[in-house]
Amino acid sequence: MNQPKVWDAYSKSYHNIEKNPAGFQFTLLNMLRVNEADEILDAGCAGGHLHQYILQQRKKNCRLIAFDFSLEMIKIAAARMIKYFNNPLSGQIEDISPQEIENADINCPLLEENNYRIFQGDVQSLPQLNDNQFDIYISNLVLQLVGNKDQALQEAFRILKPGGKIGIVIPVVQGNSLMLSLQQCFIKAGLIPNNAYKPTDIETREGMINFISKHGFKDIVCWNQTIPFDLFDIDDNYIFPQFREILDKAPKEQVDQFYALFKQEVQNRLALNLPFTVESMSLIAKKPS
Numbered sequence: 001m002n003q004p005k006v007w008d009a010y011s012k013s014y015h016n017i018e019k020n021p022a023g024f025q026f027t028l029l030n031m032l033r034v035n036e037a038d039e040i041l042d043a044g045c046a047g048g049h050l051h052q053y054i055l056q057q058r059k060k061n062c063r064l065i066a067f068d069f070s071l072e073m074i075k076i077a078a079a080r081m082i083k084y085f086n087n088p089l090s091g092q093i094e095d096i097s098p099q100e101i102e103n104a105d106i107n108c109p110l111l112e113e114n115n116y117r118i119f120q121g122d123v124q125s126l127p128q129l130n131d132n133q134f135d136i137y138i139s140n141l142v143l144q145l146v147g148n149k150d151q152a153l154q155e156a157f158r159i160l161k162p163g164g165k166i167g168i169v170i171p172v173v174q175g176n177s178l179m180l181s182l183q184q185c186f187i188k189a190g191l192i193p194n195n196a197y198k199p200t201d202i203e204t205r206e207g208m209i210n211f212i213s214k215h216g217f218k219d220i221v222c223w224n225q226t227i228p229f230d231l232f233d234i235d236d237n238y239i240f241p242q243f244r245e246i247l248d249k250a251p252k253e254q255v256d257q258f259y260a261l262f263k264q265e266v267q268n269r270l271a272l273n274l275p276f277t278v279e280s281m282s283l284i285a286k287k288p289s
């Protein structure tokens with residue numbers, strides 16, 4: 001499921017949900033003190049929806065480097081930032097045409113001139129980046145997807161400066177009423193077996209803290225955070241890639257059944273005056289000086 005081509009396809013609709021994970025990332029950036037860093041890395045940045053915000057906070061001459069393994073995602077980020085560096089009042093996703101994304105040059109000199117670099121890369125192996133290079137490594141909603149999490153953490157440790165900080169956010173299944181609701185509707189429509197989506201070892205405080213300590217990080221702060229997921233005024237953009245793939249291959253009858261069930265779930269939630277929620281486990285830690 002976690003292949004660049006899956007995220008390439010998903011890039012066409014990711015902008016519709018990006019404002020939701022931003023709720024976690026704003027907290028993380030605040031906890032990491034991005035305003036104090038000289039060099040910041042956004043690992044698995046998707047379409048770079050928080051890069052303008054990070055740049056507004058950064059100190060003079062701070063460099064922001066970002067990557068994602070999906071080429072389509074980084075083209076969105078490049079198109080967005082080219083637009084932004086040309087005019088700081090623009091760069092909203094709505095301002096960017098499909099043509100501008102298609103033609104976006106990730107090596108455009110304007111990006112480098114503004115201390116910004118974007119490239120295609122995999123968190124598990126980052127030969128493009130030097131040892132002891134970064135003050136801050138940000139990974140928002142990426143680690144849960146990665147096949148070899150140990151390798152990803154080893155790379156993060158290698159490229160951080162001594163005293164540099166890592167900030168990680170992963171979703172927690174149990175507190176994710178949106179994911180649980182979607183999963184139930186998929187099960188009822190016969191699209192997936194029971195318990196298809198299981199929590200991973202790092203979804204508990206203990207599991208996450210142990211995992212990060214094992215890789216040499218110190219001064220760990222770990223917290224759970226719940227945010228509402230805006231669902232009532234959008235169409236079917238809540239369908240995450242793992243579900244999108246299943247729907248694309250399923251018979252129409254089952255797909256229709258799923259949508260009918262989920263529309264009812266949305267109505268039930270509204271009747272309770274409650275939003276769907278997404279819960280995260282967030283963590284910041286330091287590489288020892």
Ligand SMILES: C[S@@+](CC[C@H](N)C(=O)[O-])C[C@H]1O[C@@H](n2cnc3c(N)ncnc32)[C@H](O)[C@@H]1O
Nearest residue numbers: 007021044045046068069070122123140141142
């Ligand atoms: C849920 S999105 C999160 C994106 C962004 N960080 C945010 O906060 O909105 C996950 C992103 O991670 C990327 N990704 C998944 N596995 C990756 C890997 N091994 N290396 C680099 N990027 C990866 C996907 O292409 C996708 O853009």
